[in-house]
Amino acid sequence: MEPILEVRNLxxxxxxxxxxxxxxxxxxxxxxxxxxxxxxxGKTTTIKTVLGLLKASKGEIYIEGKRILNDNNPPDIGAMIEYPSFYPYLSGYKNLLLYANVLDLGKKRVEEVLELVKLSNDKNKKVSEYSMGMKQRLAVARAFLNQPKIAVLDEPTNGLDPEGVRDMRDLIKYLAKEDGTTFIYCSHILNEVQNLCNRVAIINKGKILVEDSVNNLLGKNNHSSLEEYFMKKVGL
Known part of the structure:
Protein backbone atom coordinates (compact mmCIF):
# COMPACT_ATOMS: atom_id res chain seq x y z
CA MET A 1 0.00 0.00 0.00
CA GLU A 2 1.30 3.44 -0.96
CA PRO A 3 1.87 5.71 2.06
CA ILE A 4 -0.09 8.96 2.25
CA LEU A 5 2.98 10.60 3.79
CA GLU A 6 6.54 9.44 3.26
CA VAL A 7 9.69 11.03 4.65
CA ARG A 8 12.97 9.96 3.08
CA ASN A 9 16.41 10.59 4.56
CA LEU A 10 15.34 13.86 6.17
CA GLY A 42 13.98 15.79 17.47
CA LYS A 43 10.19 15.34 17.31
CA THR A 44 9.31 19.01 16.90
CA THR A 45 12.14 19.65 14.42
CA THR A 46 10.94 16.72 12.31
CA ILE A 47 7.34 17.91 12.37
CA LYS A 48 8.23 21.52 11.59
CA THR A 49 10.38 20.39 8.68
CA VAL A 50 7.55 18.25 7.28
CA LEU A 51 5.24 21.27 7.60
CA GLY A 52 7.71 23.52 5.79
CA LEU A 53 8.22 25.72 8.83
CA LEU A 54 11.89 24.73 8.77
CA LYS A 55 13.93 24.12 5.64
CA ALA A 56 15.45 20.65 5.41
CA SER A 57 19.20 20.36 5.03
CA LYS A 58 18.69 17.10 3.15
CA GLY A 59 15.90 14.68 2.27
CA GLU A 60 12.54 14.44 0.56
CA ILE A 61 8.90 14.54 1.66
CA TYR A 62 6.03 13.02 -0.33
CA ILE A 63 2.28 13.35 0.12
CA GLU A 64 0.30 10.77 -1.85
CA GLY A 65 3.39 10.11 -3.95
CA LYS A 66 3.89 13.78 -4.84
CA ARG A 67 7.08 15.43 -3.69
CA ILE A 68 6.58 18.65 -1.74
CA LEU A 69 9.33 21.24 -1.80
CA ASN A 70 9.55 23.32 1.37
CA ASP A 71 5.88 24.26 1.23
CA ASN A 72 4.87 26.34 4.21
CA ASN A 73 1.91 24.43 5.64
CA PRO A 74 1.15 22.04 2.75
CA PRO A 75 -2.60 22.27 1.97
CA ASP A 76 -3.30 18.61 2.76
CA ILE A 77 -1.90 18.89 6.30
CA GLY A 78 -3.48 20.54 9.33
CA ALA A 79 -1.38 21.03 12.43
CA MET A 80 -1.48 21.89 16.09
CA ILE A 81 2.08 22.17 17.36
CA GLU A 82 3.53 23.53 20.59
CA TYR A 83 1.58 26.00 22.72
CA PRO A 84 -1.54 27.22 20.89
CA SER A 85 -1.56 31.00 20.33
CA PHE A 86 -4.57 33.15 19.48
CA TYR A 87 -5.66 36.77 19.68
CA PRO A 88 -6.76 36.92 23.34
CA TYR A 89 -9.06 39.92 22.91
CA LEU A 90 -11.11 38.17 20.20
CA SER A 91 -13.64 35.40 20.68
CA GLY A 92 -12.86 31.82 19.75
CA TYR A 93 -15.26 32.18 16.82
CA LYS A 94 -13.61 35.35 15.50
CA ASN A 95 -10.14 33.83 15.84
CA LEU A 96 -11.19 30.88 13.69
CA LEU A 97 -12.97 33.17 11.23
CA LEU A 98 -9.71 35.04 10.61
CA TYR A 99 -7.98 31.79 9.67
CA ALA A 100 -10.98 30.67 7.64
CA ASN A 101 -10.85 33.89 5.61
CA VAL A 102 -7.18 33.25 4.78
CA LEU A 103 -8.15 29.77 3.58
CA ASP A 104 -11.12 31.20 1.64
CA LEU A 105 -13.57 29.25 3.80
CA GLY A 106 -16.95 30.43 5.05
CA LYS A 107 -18.65 30.79 8.40
CA LYS A 108 -20.33 27.41 8.01
CA ARG A 109 -17.01 25.58 8.25
CA VAL A 110 -16.09 27.56 11.38
CA GLU A 111 -19.35 26.47 12.99
CA GLU A 112 -18.71 22.85 11.98
CA VAL A 113 -15.26 22.65 13.57
CA LEU A 114 -16.45 24.38 16.75
CA GLU A 115 -19.16 21.74 17.02
CA LEU A 116 -16.59 18.99 16.42
CA VAL A 117 -14.53 20.04 19.45
CA LYS A 118 -17.55 20.95 21.60
CA LEU A 119 -16.89 24.67 21.79
CA SER A 120 -20.11 25.92 20.19
CA ASN A 121 -21.49 27.11 23.52
CA ASP A 122 -18.33 29.09 24.26
CA LYS A 123 -17.62 30.42 20.79
CA ASN A 124 -18.41 34.04 21.69
CA LYS A 125 -16.19 34.16 24.77
CA LYS A 126 -12.88 35.98 24.47
CA VAL A 127 -9.96 33.57 24.24
CA SER A 128 -8.46 35.32 27.27
CA GLU A 129 -11.34 33.77 29.24
CA TYR A 130 -10.66 30.26 27.92
CA SER A 131 -9.08 27.58 30.09
CA MET A 132 -5.96 25.81 28.82
CA GLY A 133 -8.11 22.85 27.79
CA MET A 134 -10.46 25.10 25.80
CA LYS A 135 -7.48 26.65 24.01
CA GLN A 136 -6.26 23.16 23.14
CA ARG A 137 -9.64 22.30 21.63
CA LEU A 138 -9.71 25.59 19.72
CA ALA A 139 -6.28 24.77 18.31
CA VAL A 140 -7.54 21.37 17.16
CA ALA A 141 -10.53 23.10 15.54
CA ARG A 142 -8.13 25.42 13.69
CA ALA A 143 -6.13 22.43 12.46
CA PHE A 144 -9.29 20.95 10.93
CA LEU A 145 -10.58 24.07 9.19
CA ASN A 146 -9.29 23.02 5.76
CA GLN A 147 -10.51 19.41 6.17
CA PRO A 148 -6.95 18.07 5.95
CA LYS A 149 -6.10 14.57 4.83
CA ILE A 150 -3.36 14.51 7.49
CA ALA A 151 -3.59 16.11 10.93
CA VAL A 152 -0.53 16.61 13.13
CA LEU A 153 -1.43 16.95 16.79
CA ASP A 154 1.32 17.80 19.28
CA GLU A 155 0.25 17.05 22.88
CA PRO A 156 -3.46 17.69 22.11
CA THR A 157 -4.65 16.54 25.56
CA ASN A 158 -2.51 19.04 27.51
CA GLY A 159 -4.72 20.85 30.00
CA LEU A 160 -7.76 18.66 29.41
CA ASP A 161 -9.66 17.05 32.26
CA PRO A 162 -10.42 13.29 32.05
CA GLU A 163 -13.69 13.94 30.21
CA GLY A 164 -11.90 16.21 27.74
CA VAL A 165 -9.19 13.59 27.16
CA ARG A 166 -11.87 10.99 26.42
CA ASP A 167 -13.68 13.38 24.05
CA MET A 168 -10.43 14.12 22.21
CA ARG A 169 -9.63 10.42 21.89
CA ASP A 170 -13.13 9.66 20.61
CA LEU A 171 -12.92 12.53 18.10
CA ILE A 172 -9.61 11.28 16.69
CA LYS A 173 -10.92 7.72 16.39
CA TYR A 174 -14.11 8.94 14.73
CA LEU A 175 -12.32 11.10 12.15
CA ALA A 176 -9.81 8.36 11.37
CA LYS A 177 -12.56 5.78 10.84
CA GLU A 178 -15.41 7.80 9.30
CA ASP A 179 -13.53 10.53 7.38
CA GLY A 180 -10.33 8.61 6.68
CA THR A 181 -8.28 11.37 8.31
CA THR A 182 -4.70 10.32 9.00
CA PHE A 183 -3.16 11.44 12.29
CA ILE A 184 0.37 11.98 13.50
CA TYR A 185 -0.03 12.06 17.26
CA CYS A 186 2.78 13.32 19.49
CA SER A 187 2.39 12.76 23.21
CA HIS A 188 4.38 12.02 26.35
CA ILE A 189 1.44 10.04 27.75
CA LEU A 190 2.50 6.64 26.47
CA ASN A 191 -0.52 4.82 27.86
CA GLU A 192 -2.69 7.11 25.73
CA VAL A 193 -0.51 6.45 22.67
CA GLN A 194 -0.80 2.70 23.22
CA ASN A 195 -4.59 2.86 23.51
CA LEU A 196 -5.10 5.22 20.58
CA CYS A 197 -2.40 4.60 17.95
CA ASN A 198 -2.10 1.65 15.60
CA ARG A 199 1.49 2.44 14.57
CA VAL A 200 4.35 4.28 16.26
CA ALA A 201 7.81 5.62 15.58
CA ILE A 202 10.32 6.22 18.35
CA ILE A 203 12.90 8.95 17.87
CA ASN A 204 15.94 9.58 20.04
CA LYS A 205 18.98 11.79 19.55
CA GLY A 206 17.69 12.84 16.14
CA LYS A 207 17.30 9.33 14.72
CA ILE A 208 14.38 6.95 14.30
CA LEU A 209 15.01 3.89 16.46
CA VAL A 210 12.00 1.88 15.36
CA GLU A 211 8.80 2.21 13.32
CA ASP A 212 6.16 -0.53 13.57
CA SER A 213 2.65 -1.37 14.68
CA VAL A 214 1.99 -1.21 18.41
CA ASN A 215 0.92 -4.86 18.40
CA ASN A 216 4.15 -5.96 16.74
CA LEU A 217 6.35 -3.97 19.09
CA LEU A 218 4.71 -5.42 22.17
CA GLY A 219 4.17 -8.95 20.80
CA LYS A 220 7.64 -9.51 19.38
CA ASN A 221 9.39 -8.12 22.43
CA ASN A 222 7.17 -9.59 25.17
CA HIS A 223 6.49 -6.23 26.79
CA SER A 224 3.27 -5.56 28.64
CA SER A 225 3.16 -1.86 27.79
CA LEU A 226 4.47 0.65 25.29
CA GLU A 227 6.01 2.62 28.15
CA GLU A 228 8.07 -0.40 29.22
CA TYR A 229 9.27 -0.96 25.64
CA PHE A 230 10.00 2.75 25.16
CA MET A 231 12.07 3.05 28.33
CA LYS A 232 14.18 0.07 27.32
CA LYS A 233 14.59 1.22 23.72
CA VAL A 234 15.83 4.72 24.58
CA GLY A 235 17.91 3.54 27.53
CA LEU A 236 16.01 5.28 30.32
Missing part, protein backbone atom coordinates in the same frame (compact mmCIF):
# COMPACT_ATOMS: atom_id res chain seq x y z
CA UNK A 11 18.10 15.77 7.96
CA UNK A 12 18.30 19.20 9.55
CA UNK A 13 21.52 20.91 10.56
CA UNK A 14 21.92 24.07 12.59
CA UNK A 15 25.33 25.69 12.86
CA UNK A 16 26.95 22.46 11.61
CA UNK A 17 25.17 20.42 14.30
CA UNK A 18 22.74 17.73 13.13
CA UNK A 19 19.41 18.07 14.91
CA UNK A 20 17.81 15.19 13.02
CA UNK A 21 19.62 12.70 10.81
CA UNK A 22 18.32 10.53 7.95
CA UNK A 23 14.73 10.34 9.19
CA UNK A 24 12.59 7.81 7.31
CA UNK A 25 8.88 7.48 8.02
CA UNK A 26 5.87 5.95 6.26
CA UNK A 27 2.39 6.96 7.34
CA UNK A 28 -0.60 5.25 5.72
CA UNK A 29 -4.12 6.53 5.10
CA UNK A 30 -6.25 6.18 8.23
CA UNK A 31 -3.25 5.64 10.52
CA UNK A 32 -3.20 7.09 13.99
CA UNK A 33 0.57 7.26 14.03
CA UNK A 34 2.25 7.86 17.36
CA UNK A 35 5.46 9.87 17.16
CA UNK A 36 7.25 9.63 20.48
CA UNK A 37 10.61 10.33 22.04
CA UNK A 38 12.29 11.97 25.03
CA UNK A 39 12.49 15.77 25.32
CA UNK A 40 14.99 17.10 22.80
CA UNK A 41 14.88 13.94 20.69
Missing amino acids: SKEYKSKKIISDINMKVFKGDIYGFIGPNGA
Whole structure:
Protein backbone atom coordinates (compact mmCIF):
# COMPACT_ATOMS: atom_id res chain seq x y z
CA MET A 1 0.00 0.00 0.00
CA GLU A 2 1.30 3.44 -0.96
CA PRO A 3 1.87 5.71 2.06
CA ILE A 4 -0.09 8.96 2.25
CA LEU A 5 2.98 10.60 3.79
CA GLU A 6 6.54 9.44 3.26
CA VAL A 7 9.69 11.03 4.65
CA ARG A 8 12.97 9.96 3.08
CA ASN A 9 16.41 10.59 4.56
CA LEU A 10 15.34 13.86 6.17
CA SER A 11 18.10 15.77 7.96
CA LYS A 12 18.30 19.20 9.55
CA GLU A 13 21.52 20.91 10.56
CA TYR A 14 21.92 24.07 12.59
CA LYS A 15 25.33 25.69 12.86
CA SER A 16 26.95 22.46 11.61
CA LYS A 17 25.17 20.42 14.30
CA LYS A 18 22.74 17.73 13.13
CA ILE A 19 19.41 18.07 14.91
CA ILE A 20 17.81 15.19 13.02
CA SER A 21 19.62 12.70 10.81
CA ASP A 22 18.32 10.53 7.95
CA ILE A 23 14.73 10.34 9.19
CA ASN A 24 12.59 7.81 7.31
CA MET A 25 8.88 7.48 8.02
CA LYS A 26 5.87 5.95 6.26
CA VAL A 27 2.39 6.96 7.34
CA PHE A 28 -0.60 5.25 5.72
CA LYS A 29 -4.12 6.53 5.10
CA GLY A 30 -6.25 6.18 8.23
CA ASP A 31 -3.25 5.64 10.52
CA ILE A 32 -3.20 7.09 13.99
CA TYR A 33 0.57 7.26 14.03
CA GLY A 34 2.25 7.86 17.36
CA PHE A 35 5.46 9.87 17.16
CA ILE A 36 7.25 9.63 20.48
CA GLY A 37 10.61 10.33 22.04
CA PRO A 38 12.29 11.97 25.03
CA ASN A 39 12.49 15.77 25.32
CA GLY A 40 14.99 17.10 22.80
CA ALA A 41 14.88 13.94 20.69
CA GLY A 42 13.98 15.79 17.47
CA LYS A 43 10.19 15.34 17.31
CA THR A 44 9.31 19.01 16.90
CA THR A 45 12.14 19.65 14.42
CA THR A 46 10.94 16.72 12.31
CA ILE A 47 7.34 17.91 12.37
CA LYS A 48 8.23 21.52 11.59
CA THR A 49 10.38 20.39 8.68
CA VAL A 50 7.55 18.25 7.28
CA LEU A 51 5.24 21.27 7.60
CA GLY A 52 7.71 23.52 5.79
CA LEU A 53 8.22 25.72 8.83
CA LEU A 54 11.89 24.73 8.77
CA LYS A 55 13.93 24.12 5.64
CA ALA A 56 15.45 20.65 5.41
CA SER A 57 19.20 20.36 5.03
CA LYS A 58 18.69 17.10 3.15
CA GLY A 59 15.90 14.68 2.27
CA GLU A 60 12.54 14.44 0.56
CA ILE A 61 8.90 14.54 1.66
CA TYR A 62 6.03 13.02 -0.33
CA ILE A 63 2.28 13.35 0.12
CA GLU A 64 0.30 10.77 -1.85
CA GLY A 65 3.39 10.11 -3.95
CA LYS A 66 3.89 13.78 -4.84
CA ARG A 67 7.08 15.43 -3.69
CA ILE A 68 6.58 18.65 -1.74
CA LEU A 69 9.33 21.24 -1.80
CA ASN A 70 9.55 23.32 1.37
CA ASP A 71 5.88 24.26 1.23
CA ASN A 72 4.87 26.34 4.21
CA ASN A 73 1.91 24.43 5.64
CA PRO A 74 1.15 22.04 2.75
CA PRO A 75 -2.60 22.27 1.97
CA ASP A 76 -3.30 18.61 2.76
CA ILE A 77 -1.90 18.89 6.30
CA GLY A 78 -3.48 20.54 9.33
CA ALA A 79 -1.38 21.03 12.43
CA MET A 80 -1.48 21.89 16.09
CA ILE A 81 2.08 22.17 17.36
CA GLU A 82 3.53 23.53 20.59
CA TYR A 83 1.58 26.00 22.72
CA PRO A 84 -1.54 27.22 20.89
CA SER A 85 -1.56 31.00 20.33
CA PHE A 86 -4.57 33.15 19.48
CA TYR A 87 -5.66 36.77 19.68
CA PRO A 88 -6.76 36.92 23.34
CA TYR A 89 -9.06 39.92 22.91
CA LEU A 90 -11.11 38.17 20.20
CA SER A 91 -13.64 35.40 20.68
CA GLY A 92 -12.86 31.82 19.75
CA TYR A 93 -15.26 32.18 16.82
CA LYS A 94 -13.61 35.35 15.50
CA ASN A 95 -10.14 33.83 15.84
CA LEU A 96 -11.19 30.88 13.69
CA LEU A 97 -12.97 33.17 11.23
CA LEU A 98 -9.71 35.04 10.61
CA TYR A 99 -7.98 31.79 9.67
CA ALA A 100 -10.98 30.67 7.64
CA ASN A 101 -10.85 33.89 5.61
CA VAL A 102 -7.18 33.25 4.78
CA LEU A 103 -8.15 29.77 3.58
CA ASP A 104 -11.12 31.20 1.64
CA LEU A 105 -13.57 29.25 3.80
CA GLY A 106 -16.95 30.43 5.05
CA LYS A 107 -18.65 30.79 8.40
CA LYS A 108 -20.33 27.41 8.01
CA ARG A 109 -17.01 25.58 8.25
CA VAL A 110 -16.09 27.56 11.38
CA GLU A 111 -19.35 26.47 12.99
CA GLU A 112 -18.71 22.85 11.98
CA VAL A 113 -15.26 22.65 13.57
CA LEU A 114 -16.45 24.38 16.75
CA GLU A 115 -19.16 21.74 17.02
CA LEU A 116 -16.59 18.99 16.42
CA VAL A 117 -14.53 20.04 19.45
CA LYS A 118 -17.55 20.95 21.60
CA LEU A 119 -16.89 24.67 21.79
CA SER A 120 -20.11 25.92 20.19
CA ASN A 121 -21.49 27.11 23.52
CA ASP A 122 -18.33 29.09 24.26
CA LYS A 123 -17.62 30.42 20.79
CA ASN A 124 -18.41 34.04 21.69
CA LYS A 125 -16.19 34.16 24.77
CA LYS A 126 -12.88 35.98 24.47
CA VAL A 127 -9.96 33.57 24.24
CA SER A 128 -8.46 35.32 27.27
CA GLU A 129 -11.34 33.77 29.24
CA TYR A 130 -10.66 30.26 27.92
CA SER A 131 -9.08 27.58 30.09
CA MET A 132 -5.96 25.81 28.82
CA GLY A 133 -8.11 22.85 27.79
CA MET A 134 -10.46 25.10 25.80
CA LYS A 135 -7.48 26.65 24.01
CA GLN A 136 -6.26 23.16 23.14
CA ARG A 137 -9.64 22.30 21.63
CA LEU A 138 -9.71 25.59 19.72
CA ALA A 139 -6.28 24.77 18.31
CA VAL A 140 -7.54 21.37 17.16
CA ALA A 141 -10.53 23.10 15.54
CA ARG A 142 -8.13 25.42 13.69
CA ALA A 143 -6.13 22.43 12.46
CA PHE A 144 -9.29 20.95 10.93
CA LEU A 145 -10.58 24.07 9.19
CA ASN A 146 -9.29 23.02 5.76
CA GLN A 147 -10.51 19.41 6.17
CA PRO A 148 -6.95 18.07 5.95
CA LYS A 149 -6.10 14.57 4.83
CA ILE A 150 -3.36 14.51 7.49
CA ALA A 151 -3.59 16.11 10.93
CA VAL A 152 -0.53 16.61 13.13
CA LEU A 153 -1.43 16.95 16.79
CA ASP A 154 1.32 17.80 19.28
CA GLU A 155 0.25 17.05 22.88
CA PRO A 156 -3.46 17.69 22.11
CA THR A 157 -4.65 16.54 25.56
CA ASN A 158 -2.51 19.04 27.51
CA GLY A 159 -4.72 20.85 30.00
CA LEU A 160 -7.76 18.66 29.41
CA ASP A 161 -9.66 17.05 32.26
CA PRO A 162 -10.42 13.29 32.05
CA GLU A 163 -13.69 13.94 30.21
CA GLY A 164 -11.90 16.21 27.74
CA VAL A 165 -9.19 13.59 27.16
CA ARG A 166 -11.87 10.99 26.42
CA ASP A 167 -13.68 13.38 24.05
CA MET A 168 -10.43 14.12 22.21
CA ARG A 169 -9.63 10.42 21.89
CA ASP A 170 -13.13 9.66 20.61
CA LEU A 171 -12.92 12.53 18.10
CA ILE A 172 -9.61 11.28 16.69
CA LYS A 173 -10.92 7.72 16.39
CA TYR A 174 -14.11 8.94 14.73
CA LEU A 175 -12.32 11.10 12.15
CA ALA A 176 -9.81 8.36 11.37
CA LYS A 177 -12.56 5.78 10.84
CA GLU A 178 -15.41 7.80 9.30
CA ASP A 179 -13.53 10.53 7.38
CA GLY A 180 -10.33 8.61 6.68
CA THR A 181 -8.28 11.37 8.31
CA THR A 182 -4.70 10.32 9.00
CA PHE A 183 -3.16 11.44 12.29
CA ILE A 184 0.37 11.98 13.50
CA TYR A 185 -0.03 12.06 17.26
CA CYS A 186 2.78 13.32 19.49
CA SER A 187 2.39 12.76 23.21
CA HIS A 188 4.38 12.02 26.35
CA ILE A 189 1.44 10.04 27.75
CA LEU A 190 2.50 6.64 26.47
CA ASN A 191 -0.52 4.82 27.86
CA GLU A 192 -2.69 7.11 25.73
CA VAL A 193 -0.51 6.45 22.67
CA GLN A 194 -0.80 2.70 23.22
CA ASN A 195 -4.59 2.86 23.51
CA LEU A 196 -5.10 5.22 20.58
CA CYS A 197 -2.40 4.60 17.95
CA ASN A 198 -2.10 1.65 15.60
CA ARG A 199 1.49 2.44 14.57
CA VAL A 200 4.35 4.28 16.26
CA ALA A 201 7.81 5.62 15.58
CA ILE A 202 10.32 6.22 18.35
CA ILE A 203 12.90 8.95 17.87
CA ASN A 204 15.94 9.58 20.04
CA LYS A 205 18.98 11.79 19.55
CA GLY A 206 17.69 12.84 16.14
CA LYS A 207 17.30 9.33 14.72
CA ILE A 208 14.38 6.95 14.30
CA LEU A 209 15.01 3.89 16.46
CA VAL A 210 12.00 1.88 15.36
CA GLU A 211 8.80 2.21 13.32
CA ASP A 212 6.16 -0.53 13.57
CA SER A 213 2.65 -1.37 14.68
CA VAL A 214 1.99 -1.21 18.41
CA ASN A 215 0.92 -4.86 18.40
CA ASN A 216 4.15 -5.96 16.74
CA LEU A 217 6.35 -3.97 19.09
CA LEU A 218 4.71 -5.42 22.17
CA GLY A 219 4.17 -8.95 20.80
CA LYS A 220 7.64 -9.51 19.38
CA ASN A 221 9.39 -8.12 22.43
CA ASN A 222 7.17 -9.59 25.17
CA HIS A 223 6.49 -6.23 26.79
CA SER A 224 3.27 -5.56 28.64
CA SER A 225 3.16 -1.86 27.79
CA LEU A 226 4.47 0.65 25.29
CA GLU A 227 6.01 2.62 28.15
CA GLU A 228 8.07 -0.40 29.22
CA TYR A 229 9.27 -0.96 25.64
CA PHE A 230 10.00 2.75 25.16
CA MET A 231 12.07 3.05 28.33
CA LYS A 232 14.18 0.07 27.32
CA LYS A 233 14.59 1.22 23.72
CA VAL A 234 15.83 4.72 24.58
CA GLY A 235 17.91 3.54 27.53
CA LEU A 236 16.01 5.28 30.32
